[in-house]
Amino acid sequence: MDFSVLKTDAQGLIPVVAQDYYTNQVLMVAFMNEEAFKRTLETKQATYYSRSRESLWLKGETSGHFQEVKQVLVDCDNDTLVLKVIQKGPACHTGEQSCFHRAIDMETGELVEFKGGDSADVLKDVYNVIVDRKINPKE
Amino acid sequence: MDFSVLKTDAQGLIPVVAQDYYTNQVLMVAFMNEEAFKRTLETKQATYYSRSRESLWLKGETSGHFQEVKQVLVDCDNDTLVLKVIQKGPACHTGEQSCFHRAIDMETGELVEFKGGDSADVLKDVYNVIVDRKINPKE
Incomplete structure (x- = not known):
């Protein structure tokens, strides 16, 4: 192209x-x-x-x-x-992984540090469900 | 802010x-x-x-x-x-989920349809590992 x-x-x-x-x-x-x-x-x-x-x-x-x-x-x-x-x-010159390492707090409008946001969060959610199902089987 | x-x-x-x-x-x-x-x-x-x-x-x-x-x-x-x-x-006016639904083929340079790319792919990988471990237990 x-x-x-x-x-x-x-x-x-x-x-x-x-x-x-x-x-x-x-x-x-x-x-x-x-x-x-x-x-x-x-x-x-x-x-x-x-x-x-x-x-x-x-x-x-x-x-x-x-x-x-x-x-x-x-x-x-x-x-x-x-x-x-x-x-x-890191991608950012500040040493942060991402240049988008700050968020606007949706309630106060203040600029705050932002650490979440990669899909590792989703994997952690899945992991927690797996652990929970082991403790509390649904079958 | x-x-x-x-x-x-x-x-x-x-x-x-x-x-x-x-x-x-x-x-x-x-x-x-x-x-x-x-x-x-x-x-x-x-x-x-x-x-x-x-x-x-x-x-x-x-x-x-x-x-x-x-x-x-x-x-x-x-x-x-x-x-x-x-x-x-969908986010895109074409009906595609994302406006970024085409990719440049890195070998040929041609513009091609692109369907992957959300982190559901990562979850599919995890799912496949889980299914595989069930069939081939490692414990």
Whole structure:
């Protein structure tokens, strides 16, 4: 698929969601230009375009926290990508696994730390049900 | 948290990733302005700003496919949101559950249909292990 299929903004950029391949946790959102897109597909290492530095940005080049790209999804409007990646180390420069490590408290409106949210929570729920069924068999 | 904390683009918009609350599947990416942000927090129904229609867009208003907002995550740069939502019906106007229902084949570069990708796959893996252990006990 050629980059020209994608609808970019006025700067020739497209937003990209990086998502953990195993847990589906959203790790970060960044942008790609055509060169970043091509390099990502060729090298299978997530490469973005840094709007602040105005240059290509191989994720992990300085931190070692590379993203191995397993899948590239395209949305129905051809204007956004999702990369499903195996994240080496934390994705966020703060050292948090995900850049989305804060939430707005839905009651108070305050910004609070957010630790949950990967599908390990779902597995924990399943585990708890299994343990409960062992103690309280339903058969 | 006030909208002014967030860094918007020149149009006063911020990108928003809608993610399934249960499976962590990424459903869609859209934009919010200040009014959409306020309404989303007040009503707990995802409300975006439609760039094509240049107006507020209560997701599901015409389709019935509302998004009940359970969590709102903020990234480290204060320039992107993730909404974790309970999606009524499909999120995509095509009838697909997610707008990201196509993938770039990593070998051929072709655009292909993509059906996997929610954490139900992880649960299926766990289920298969459980069934296998029942047939082939390891204790």
